[in-house]
Amino acid sequence: MKALESILAWVQENNPDLYNRYCMAKHEEEHGAHFDKAFATKAVAEMYHTAPDGSKRYGERWTIDEVKAAVEPFRGRMHDKDNYWDAYVAVHMWWHDLGRNYKQRDPNNYEAALIEDAVTWAFCDEDAPDGKIWHYIQSMK
Incomplete structure (x- = not known):
């Protein structure tokens, strides 16, 4: 050893x-192909997007507790193995990659739609393999 x-x-x-x-x-x-706290926080810390003012925004937008509360209504649609750390990564990935588009369409209520779409994409895809968000994040490296 x-x-x-x-x-x-x-x-x-x-x-x-x-x-x-x-x-x-x-x-x-x-x-299994699912995040835990260490891998999820590292993955999210490495995410970024460019804000309208040209600055780069890195990392967390919502805490794990905020993500838990936001995705709880969708828990029944998620696979049993999917966990809140998977959701934490999926929601942040969606926000960094598409948040600006959602905000432009509905500045006052974009976060709810963004979270629902992130959960649907990551966890409600019938023909996707187990651990879709885990595999997707790995493919981006």
């Missing part, structure tokens, strides 16, 4: 991208 730890420490220092891919593969092998 010490040899493996030593090798992984070297990889982490010298090739962080490879180390991250290893960690994600190990997580998926042990826990």
